[in-house]
Amino acid sequence: IVIGSGPNRISQGVEFDYGAVKSILSLKTLGYEAIMVNSNPETVSTDFDISDKLYFEPVTLEHVSNIVSAEKPEGIIIQFSGQTGQNMASGLSKIFQNIVMGTKPEDIYRIEERTIFSKTLKSLGIKQPDYIEVSNINELEEKIRGISLPVIIRSSFIIGGRAMDIIYSYDILIERVKELFIDRPGSPVLVSRYLKNATEIDVDFISSGKKSVIAGISVHIEEAGTHSGDATMVLGPDRIDKKTLNRIQDIVEKMRVNFNLSGLSNLQIAIKDNEIYVIELNARSSRSIPFVAKATGINWVDYGIKAMLGIAPDIEYSEPKSFFIKVPVFPFKRFRDMDVILGPEMKSTGEAMCCGETFQESMSKVIRIMKRDFKLKSVIITVNDMDKDEAIKIGRKLDKKGVKIYATPGTYSALKGAGIGATVVYRVKDLRSPGISEIIRNEDISMIINTPSESYGSIRDGFSIRNLGIKKDIPLITNIRFASELVDSILSGKGTQIRELGDYQ
Structure with a gap:
């Protein structure tokens, strides 16, 4: 029996649905009768021709237990149900003993119970915040x-x-x-x-009783602290050095041994000042597995299923030859009262993948996801004090290319002090002219770079700016690292080439 993720926030179960469908197909190929339990009608896993049997039932301990009692399966796979299945693991184990395939419920508990997990990391000598x-x-x-x-x-x-x-x-x-x-x-x-200015990395890997194999190492462009479902991730060559890769592999192996991992797992780490800090471990398929599988051309779910069945993966980690960027898609045009500031709680409802032979080529395609007919003419820059140095670097590049820059007073002063030409615009509640609302409404603004301050008033004022930008369908960037990478790729002027996906793999 494969358990789906059940009802979730709009479109947030799609990555788990991918895993559920792939797992059903793998089980059928291996000669098993595959039964699907899911209650989300907007999924492929609930199509009648996917599984041998479909139970369109609530994904709760009571309903799943009734299905298990009726079907008497050899095992239950919960690794493609997100957190829903993880939370049921202990209950299922108490009722049916050794029924959960993959990482065992007692080990899942040691991972999910944050305080136990943190104490275990300390005992293993693994750094954490x-x-x-x-x-x-x-x-x-x-x-x-x-x-x-x-x-x-x-x-x-x-x-x-x-x-x-x-x-x-x-x-x-x-x-x-x-x-x-x-x-x-x-x-x-x-x-x-909270590790400021750290680089966050998602490591997806397969574990069997004897070995672990890394499937993909996805580097976040945004700083640590953004939910992995909302982060812009890069999978590509030379994103981490050999020494860091060896240290990551060592941590992965320690996790496998200590937590008796089996099947798919996801490790989230942060790198700051050349030190690796573990943020969390998930003993299940992650939201990045479909992205990694699509980018590498390898069915990692199939390897995960076989690992749960005791078949060790006969594959080793290798870096992709091209660059693949996972770009989140947000529903802010439909939910206008929702602020676009990203953080640990997921807000995106979809994703796209941009491919390129170079990092800049793949990044240049990202802006087409944000706005198909994008042309860089003018930019509004309004950033917090911590981001002003990076904003000056961005402003200098834009000014050199003749792009018109508008900036709010604080950012304008920083740009002017660095000798960068800009036009000052005043905040929403300021009665002076030109106001930022007026500029957004009446000028042909190509992009808004707005990084929020922590103070309540600044966030509130920034929300008005961001909301106006969304209404005008202007690409809105709220992270300075992402803004820097995006501007560099746009200004590089290199044309994008469209190829078959297999040509990049």
């Missing part, structure tokens, strides 16, 4: 002074990054932790230091 574990508000107030802001708060067994936040204020931190204790009574909360 500084953290404190709190079970009540009194503990938080006692311990919080020992960790510097900003921090990320995490509860256990969460779906799509929900109940996760980056916090910049002690008062807001206490408020959010109180909410988590009310929402998830009895569950401890992990408060860990």
Whole structure:
């Protein structure tokens, strides 16, 4: 029996649906009767001609248990049901003993229970961001002074990054932790230091009883802290050096041995100052597996299924020869009251893949995903203080190419001080002219680069700017790293070539 992810936020189950369908096909090829359990009608896995039997039932412990009792399967595969299946693992194991295939429920619990996982990493000598574990508000107030802001708060067994936040204020931190204790009574909360300006990496790998094989190493363009479903990821040659690759492989092997991993797994790490920090481990298929499989041309789900059945993978990790970029697609045009600032909670509802023989070629195709008929004429730049140095570099490149630059007062002063030509525009609530709202409405703006500040007023003002840009269908960039890479690729002037996917693999 293969368990699907069930109802999820709009389109957020599509990556797991890919895995569920591929797993069903693999099982049938291996001679098994394959049964699908899922209750989401917007999935391929619930098509009647995919599985041998389809149970269109709620993906809950009660309903799944009834199906298992009726079908008496050799095993249940929960690795393609996202967090939903992980949360059912212990319950299924208590009722049916050794029924869960892949990583066992007791090991899943040790991974998903954040405090146990963090203590295990410490015992293995694997670095992780500084953290404190709190079970009540009194503990938080006692311990919080020992960790510097900003921090990320995490509860256990969460779906799509929900109940996760980056916090910049002690008062807001206490408020959010109180909410988590009310929402998830009895569950401890992990408060860990947010690694500023770190590079986040997703490592997808296959484990059997004897070995682990890395399927793909996807490097985020945005800094650590953006949900992997929302991050722009790059899979390509030379994105990490040989020494870092060896260290990642060593950590993967330690994870396999210590947590008895079997099947597919996903490791999220951050690199800062040449140090590798483990953020989290998922003992299941991740949202990046379809991307990795499509980019490499390898059916990694099939290898994962075979590994669960005791067949060791007869393949080794190899870097792709071309560059592949996973680009998230967001629903902000339809949900106008939703802010586009990215963080640990997932907001995207789809993704696209851009391919190129070089990184710049693949990046140059990204802007066509954002706006098909894009032409670079003028740009609005309004960034927080931490991003002003990078904004100056971007502004200098744009100015050199004759692109008209508009900037809000703080950013304008930084650009002017660096000798970059720009026109000042005033914030939404400022009565002076020209106002930024007026410029967005009346001028032919090609792109808005707006990185939010942590202060409440700045976020609120930025929301108005971002909302206006979305209404006018202007590409909106809220991350300075991504803005820098995108501007470089656009200004390179290299034309894009369209080839068969297989030509890039």
